[in-house]
Amino acid sequence: MDAFVSRKRRRISPTDEEETKIACLAEEESTDFKLAVLASLHPDIDHSALLEALLASNGVVDAASEHLLRAGSNKSPSKRRNTNSITGYQSTISSFSLKSKTAEPGAYVSKKPSAKKGKTLHLYSPEDIETTTPCSIIHNFLPPNEADALLHELLKEAPTFKREKFRLFENVVESPHTMCFYVDSWDEAERQKTEYVYNGSYIADVRKTLPEMRNVAVKVQEAVNAEIQRRIQIYYPGGQKLKYQSPDEWKPNAAFVNCYDGGAESVGYHSDQLTYLGPRAVIGSLSLGVAREFRVRRVVARDEDEGESDAKNGHFPGTIASSAPTRADAEGQISIHLPHNSLLVMHAEMQEEWKHSIAPASAIDPHPLAGNKRLNITYRCYKASLHPRFTPRCKCGVPTVLRCVQRKRENRGRYMWMCHANYTPGQEGCSFFQWAEFNDDGEPPWAKGVLGAKEAEGVAGSAT
Numbered sequence: 001m002d003a004f005v006s007r008k009r010r011r012i013s014p015t016d017e018e019e020t021k022i023a024c025l026a027e028e029e030s031t032d033f034k035l036a037v038l039a040s041l042h043p044d045i046d047h048s049a050l051l052e053a054l055l056a057s058n059g060v061v062d063a064a065s066e067h068l069l070r071a072g073s074n075k076s077p078s079k080r081r082n083t084n085s086i087t088g089y090q091s092t093i094s095s096f097s098l099k100s101k102t103a104e105p106g107a108y109v110s111k112k113p114s115a116k117k118g119k120t121l122h123l124y125s126p127e128d129i130e131t132t133t134p135c136s137i138i139h140n141f142l143p144p145n146e147a148d149a150l151l152h153e154l155l156k157e158a159p160t161f162k163r164e165k166f167r168l169f170e171n172v173v174e175s176p177h178t179m180c181f182y183v184d185s186w187d188e189a190e191r192q193k194t195e196y197v198y199n200g201s202y203i204a205d206v207r208k209t210l211p212e213m214r215n216v217a218v219k220v221q222e223a224v225n226a227e228i229q230r231r232i233q234i235y236y237p238g239g240q241k242l243k244y245q246s247p248d249e250w251k252p253n254a255a256f257v258n259c260y261d262g263g264a265e266s267v268g269y270h271s272d273q274l275t276y277l278g279p280r281a282v283i284g285s286l287s288l289g290v291a292r293e294f295r296v297r298r299v300v301a302r303d304e305d306e307g308e309s310d311a312k313n314g315h316f317p318g319t320i321a322s323s324a325p326t327r328a329d330a331e332g333q334i335s336i337h338l339p340h341n342s343l344l345v346m347h348a349e350m351q352e353e354w355k356h357s358i359a360p361a362s363a364i365d366p367h368p369l370a371g372n373k374r375l376n377i378t379y380r381c382y383k384a385s386l387h388p389r390f391t392p393r394c395k396c397g398v399p400t401v402l403r404c405v406q407r408k409r410e411n412r413g414r415y416m417w418m419c420h421a422n423y424t425p426g427q428e429g430c431s432f433f434q435w436a437e438f439n440d441d442g443e444p445p446w447a448k449g450v451l452g453a454k455e456a457e458g459v460a461g462s463a464t
C-alpha cells in the first residue's frame, strides 16, 4: 500500500506527459478510491476525518496522509474540528433572489449564487439547479402509474444487483451501493460482456433492458434532446453547442441502474468514464423511490489565477462569463435534491469539469413502494466510433480508458488514452499514455474509416 505514496513522491524530472499522467493518476481517481487508500494507511481514523483531510488537501492522497500524520499526535482536537467543518451549514437559494426567467446567454453566471468552500448549497427548484450547475431537472417526469410500474420492475431486479469491485493494491474494495448494466438486446449484451472493457476487465452480468425501462427510454430520449437544445440556446456562448459535443440526436443505448438501499449506501465524488461515451457526454438520470442528495462540485484547476476568466481560456464555455469565482467559491459543494420520478440531465460540461456523488444520509423518508431504496437509471449513449476494437490498446493488450485532464492548467480539457488494467483485481497495469484527438463534433480520427458510409456522413455533416 505504500507504493502509491512513494511513487508520487519520487520525482525524477518527468517529461510533460509523464507529469501529466502522474498528476492525473493521483487526481482523477474517485473519492471512494482515494478514501480507500487513506483508510488503508490510517485504519484508526474515521471516515469523515479522512474525507475532510482529503478535501483540505485538494484531493491529493499523499498530502492528505501527511496532514493526518501531523494531526495524529493530537488526534481528538483534529477529529472534532473535522467533524464540524464537514457538516457545514445549509444555505438556501431563497436569499439570492434569482430571476432566471429573464436569463439571457451569459446571464447564467452573473446571477448564480456561490457555494463557499466547506459549505453546502442546497438546491430544489429547476431554475436554481440549471443556473447554478451543469444539470437540469424535470420533476414528476412520468405519469405516476408509469413511474410506479417502472419502480416495481426495478425492485424485482434489485436484489440481484452486485457491488462493483476494484483493486486497491493487495486489497479488493467494493462500491458502497449495488448496480447492474443493461443494453437493448441479448446480442448487444453478449458483445458488452466479451468486447467492452471496464477498469481493465469485462462485466460478467450484462442484461437486456426491461420492458418498462425500454418504454421509458423513449420518453427520456425526447426530453433529454429538448433539454440539450434548450441549454445550448440559453446557456452556451453564442447559442452554439460546445466544442467536442456531438451535434447528433442523443439516443440512449445503454443504462447503468444503481440501487442505494438505506441512507448509508452512497457513491463518492467521481466523474463518469467517457471511454465509450466520448467527450462532452450527456447522461439522463431517472430517480425512483427514496429521495436522496446528489452532490456536485466544480473541479478547479491548480495554479489558476484568481480573477482570470476561464471563458477566455476556452475551457469552460457556459460556466463563467463576467467574474470568475475564487477558488474557494468554486470548490464549495452543491446539493441537488432528487425526489421520486425526477429526471436529471447531466449536460455536456458536466463530466469534464465537475464531479458528482450521492451523499450518505443520516435519515431518509421511506418510500411507499421502495421502502429504503432509491433506484436510479442512468441512460447513456455509446458511440459506435468508440467501440473498443477501434480505440488504442495499451501494452497489456487491453483497450485503454479515455480521460480528461481536470486540474493541471496547461493541459486542462485535453483528453488522453491510458492503461486501466491495474484497477482490476489480479492484474498489473502498464504505463501506456497517448493524447486523444477529436474533431469539433467529438469524433476520433478513425471515425470516418470505421463507420459505415451513412454513419460517417451523419458524423461529418450534421452540424446544425
Ligand SMILES: [Zn+2]
Pocket: 394, 395, 396, 397, 398, 419, 420, 421, 429, 430, 431, 432
Ligand atoms: Zn496496460
